Amino acid sequence: MENITLAPEIYRAFGLDRNRFIAKRFGHGYINRTYLLQSSNEESYILQRINTQVFTSPEAIASNYRLAADFLKRRYPDYLFVAPLLTVDQKEYCIWNDEYWRLLPYIPHTLALDAATAPEQAYEAARQFGRLTRYLHDAPLHQFQVVIPNFHNLTLRYSQLQEAIRNAREERREYAEELIEGFLDYSSIAIHFEEIKTEKSFPDRLIHHDAKMNNVLLDEKTFKGICVIDLDTLMPGKIISDLGDMIRTYVSPASEEERDFSKIEIRESYFEALIQGYLDELRDLLTPVEKEALFYAGLFMTYMQGIRFLTDFLNEDIYYPIQYPEHNFYRAKNQLILLQQLIAKQDTLQAIIRKHLH
Ligand code: GN1
Ligand code: MG
Numbered sequence: 001m002e003n004i005t006l007a008p009e010i011y012r013a014f015g016l017d018r019n020r021f022i023a024k025r026f027g028h029g030y031i032n033r034t035y036l037l038q039s040s041n042e043e044s045y046i047l048q049r050i051n052t053q054v055f056t057s058p059e060a061i062a063s064n065y066r067l068a069a070d071f072l073k074r075r076y077p078d079y080l081f082v083a084p085l086l087t088v089d090q091k092e093y094c095i096w097n098d099e100y101w102r103l104l105p106y107i108p109h110t111l112a113l114d115a116a117t118a119p120e121q122a123y124e125a126a127r128q129f130g131r132l133t134r135y136l137h138d139a140p141l142h143q144f145q146v147v148i149p150n151f152h153n154l155t156l157r158y159s160q161l162q163e164a165i166r167n168a169r170e171e172r173r174e175y176a177e178e179l180i181e182g183f184l185d186y187s188s189i190a191i192h193f194e195e196i197k198t199e200k201s202f203p204d205r206l207i208h209h210d211a212k213m214n215n216v217l218l219d220e221k222t223f224k225g226i227c228v229i230d231l232d233t234l235m236p237g238k239i240i241s242d243l244g245d246m247i248r249t250y251v252s253p254a255s256e257e258e259r260d261f262s263k264i265e266i267r268e269s270y271f272e273a274l275i276q277g278y279l280d281e282l283r284d285l286l287t288p289v290e291k292e293a294l295f296y297a298g299l300f301m302t303y304m305q306g307i308r309f310l311t312d313f314l315n316e317d318i319y320y321p322i323q324y325p326e327h328n329f330y331r332a333k334n335q336l337i338l339l340q341q342l343i344a345k346q347d348t349l350q351a352i353i354r355k356h357l358h
Helices: 008-011 056-074 119-135 154-167 170-175 178-185 188-196 239-250 269-280 287-290 294-314 327-344 346-357
Strands: 022-025 033-038 044-050 094-095 099-105 205-207 216-219 225-228 235-237
Touching: 044 056, 056 094, 094 235, 099 287, 099 346, 119 178, 119 216, 119 239, 119 269, 154 188, 170 178, 170 294, 178 327, 178 346, 188 294, 216 327, 225 239, 239 294, 239 327, 269 346, 287 294, 327 346
Parallel strands: none
Antiparallel strands: 022 033, 033 044, 044 099, 094 099, 205 235, 216 225
């Protein structure tokens, strides 16, 4: 990765001497832009430009970070919670040229894997996400802000797909016709969400809402879980969001970017490991409705992500960055195939869940 020149004002806002650092692009999130600042003496930082099209209130994110950090420091003083570093004006971010920038500590001797390559990694990552929700169990839930309204509201995502189908250009709609049918065939997944979302014992909890593998830092030698990162969407939600995203992204060796769909596969050992990791933290907290929804979580998130990609394809790619014209179409198709494979293995996967619930 080549070195990048960033505005001196940004360094200055955080009290950093720009001459001591080199900056490089880091990670490959779709939404925010991330840089690694490295100095010669091991002092490193993560600098991020917040995408304010998606995160319209950086202040809401900062407020949630503050609430969580304060609570965790009091309750679990040894817990590593990676919160933004303050500017010289004591703010969680600086504004430069209408851009919002924030600085985070870089945690040395850790790595973030783009994909799990051993079930133990799935276990460790799932445990970290489960722990975050468990540790925040008694935090003041209602003081946390909803950073992106309706973020994981499948009902809304489903109606956005229907709207996109209606408004799409003929060419795109025809190209995606079969795929659209494929997704509409599984509308029962959206209907099930309608049914359970209002159940009394389906509580809101503090959920990470982006529980992919590379949002966990592992020890670079032992691969033990160290902490979770990318907490922008830490907000009230349902456990099916994090558990479902883990099922969606850890179980198959092929990521959502894979175009060779023959590589999509349900690895039962990874499924088992992540279920175990998540339940080892949360087993005793879960309500009967939540326990009932554990397998559904994978369907819920895979279906929703597929719908989001397909909707974006029909909308001419206004949300997810693309590298070629049909990129979102292939991402959506990938998710539909993963969904079908999860459903095909339902009995086996349900049996694994039952084994670890007690
Ligand atoms: C986006 O930016 P990134 O890669 O962390 C998206 C998630 C999706 C993910 C798909 C705010 O996350 O919801 O699951 O892409 N985040 C937002 O890989 O839309
Ligand atoms: Mg993210």
